[in-house]
Amino acid sequence: MMIKTTLLGLSAAAALAAPALAEYPERAIELTIPAGAGGGTDTSARKLAILLEEKLGTSIAILNVGGGGGSVGASQFMQANADGYSLFATWNSPLTTVPQVQNVAYSLDSFTPIASTSQTAYTLCVKSDFPATTGEEFLAELEANPGKYTYGNDGIGGTMQLAAERVFQAKGIEALAIPFGGAGETLQNFLGGHVDIYGGSISTVLPYVENGEAKCPLVTSASGVPALPGASGLEVLGLGDKETLLWRAILGPKGLDQAIVDKLADMIDEAVNDPTYVEFLATKGEVPNVVKGEDLGKRLQGEYDALAEVSKNLGL
Template identity: 80%
Template sequence: MTYKATCFGIAITAMIAAPALAEYPERTIELTIPAGAGGGTDTSARKLAILLEKKLGTSIAVINIGGGGGSVGATQFMLTEPDGYSLFATWNSPLTTVPQVQSVAYTLDSFTPIASTSESAYTLCVKADFPATTGEEFLAELAANPGKYTYGNDGIGGTMQLAAERIFQAKGIEAVAIPFGGAGETLQNFLGDHVDIYGGSIAPVLPYVQSGDVKCPLLTSAAGVKALPGASGLEAVGLADKETLLWRAILGPKDLDPSIVDKLAVAIDESVNDPSYVEFLATMGEVPKVVKGEALKIRLENEYKALAEVSKALGL
């Protein structure tokens, strides 16, 4: 083949590919959520989808596939075609936590990171009469009473348990983990005095903090959060490097075209920072956080490694 023929072939290929990409998306995008309807990830993803439809100029169909802590939906999604018409709206646990405690068919390399959307600290909360208010006092009370206090969490090897144990192990604390089926169930058992400490996301417990029945001494984030002004971030207790967050992201299947990834990342960034979405996130105790592409991949890998160390130490 001559040099001229080769160049002609490349030019033709570029001419065919360019219009196809320029027209993307030209049909409905399916957005898989690895959880049932009504939860935090589902609610935030559906709100975001409305804004993305306007940015991308197409409709988005939401598909809920719950089960296995998000692993069922993740497993089914990884089999979709990398054509840009199948996207995955998830929280971090199915990718970085669940694989630590159960066998899954996927790895981090089974997905193409596009962009994260929001993040929030988990929190550890107690009843108003608990003998500690600040994060430092709370940790000191637990350390002085090994094995006395129980804390509810999101299941054996769940993100909340691993987040708490990263903190407790650093301080030599022995607390008894009691697993439940999510933050809602944990809250019910905490309010019913079946566990001493609530461990979970901020939104479910916030009304009880505002009423004065509950106080939250400690967060799992390095810094404090506006939703819980009385809670200490880990930086305040000398444990900033033990930060574990609840965060959400949009991913694609493996081998998704980089040009499509870039286009989607821009649309997600603009939608996440839309004032209406920022206001919505605040009601959930979350803040916008957009980390794109390779940087998101690194975040996933680093969190996976950190939680693997904690899981191994716990014998999970």
Template identity: 85%
Template sequence: MKINKIIVAAALLGCTSMPALADYPERPIELTIPAGAGGGTDTSARKLALLLEEKLGTSIAVLNVGGGGGSVGASQFMQAKPDGYALFATWNSPLTTVPQVQNVAYTLDSFTPIASTSETAYTLCVHPEFPAETGEEFLAELAANPDKYTYGNDGIGGTMQLAAERIFQARGIKAVAIPFGGAGETLQNFLGKHVDIYGGSISPVLPYVESKEAKCLVVTSAADVPALPQAAGLESLGLGDKETLLWRAILGPKGLDQAIVDKLAAVIDEAVNDPSYVEFLASKGEVPNVVKGAALGERLKAEFDALAVVSKNLGLAK
């Protein structure tokens, strides 16, 4: 009898993680977004959170912590307990771009990658009278006229600037970067002809492409983007290895249990590929893209290293 009790006790000890995972989550989850309400990351994360609530059977409270290009929210979140009840919904810039040009309290190792959710290209667009009709002609015009053209972007050392410079440096192009507070501000200055080139995300400029107030000639993805048929993908320009995307992901604090990571990644995958979410993303010019766990960590590291080279070449590295 005593031996049986020992065996039973040992079995129970060996299975302590199984009931915990089976019961997870037992209480509400807090989702930190390192940006203010109403932006692209915020709206995408809130829409996704509604689907995750249904699939996880718990409520998700959203906490917006903006500032510092996402670094304030990231720095705050890294203090969270790795118990599965604190998650971080971010875009890639606070993790792979901001640390290149700002002193931040965190590194990639401060987080546990769970799953990416969606992605989209940035685009470079010009006014109708610009002397180019294709991506190749656009790059040739810039190369032939060093520092003649200005391009608006999302701020000094922002992802859009580094995405553009990866392309420009590969072609020996020198253009003048003009920083703004985001794609919306960049677009208004472009439409007002204060800058020659719009550099930003696709969705804000789409209405002006349709009205022929802008023509987008290059996207920063390797592949073409159907929404911008005139724009060349980087693969067609021989620059496929210079791809830079705007993408979003869910992470946890450092030390999050792998079993919880796996469960969350599977549920996020289901939610991202829910027809309602796919339709929502399409309306924003985005597509689902789920990369899980260690593979997501590798993606973050590869992008961080690539953008570090560009930042250093521009003299922006801290």
């Protein structure tokens, strides 16, 4: 009798949940971006939001909360209600890198993974007269000259520095990391001759590769990338397990209902693979990459653990 009553209760709950999901969303959704307007994550999220509005049948309001390498926005988002009307559009660094070097109020468990959206490699680039062109030649040059070369990156303990050091530590390379306030500032100092190597996102340096002022011998992905056909991926160098990517994702607050997670993940998948979005990503040197729910959670944890080891080795 008790079993029958329990089954009836579960059936009733399912019946109530189904119409609620069918009606979701009933009002506007707020999308928090932990960065200022105009950056890579912001422009990508805004473009995606336009497509999601059409698919979900509701408006999406953008809230930019920059600061602390994304940690300010992430901390603020923790206060959001887990009702499906507050979402978080971020890149991986605030979740897997920043906590290695800053005391933050959140952890990976503070969020509900919904779906990743796109990804790209970081790249290491040099001036056109640098005495190496291929990835193998580039690493050999650095290895033969410990402490000689400087590389700009996105800040002490930033994802770019940890991505580079995963490779350098594996090869016993000593290069001096010079922190800047992002890829744009790194590029300016690289072009001005203040650092020997640009370390950062592909889209920022791409115009200078196309005009011949710079060349990029290495990307931090296992395989090469179409935007930089001359750059070696890590796999051909025997370093495929040292891959570090810049990737973006949509998350929800902790405790978000799984039915809403699944619906949003499917809608995000459709939007990301819309031809107009794929074309948009290509202009930024990015490609679609959708990893959903639990698998996204595993990706976050795996990257966090790998970067924690590198950070520990650096004494950060």
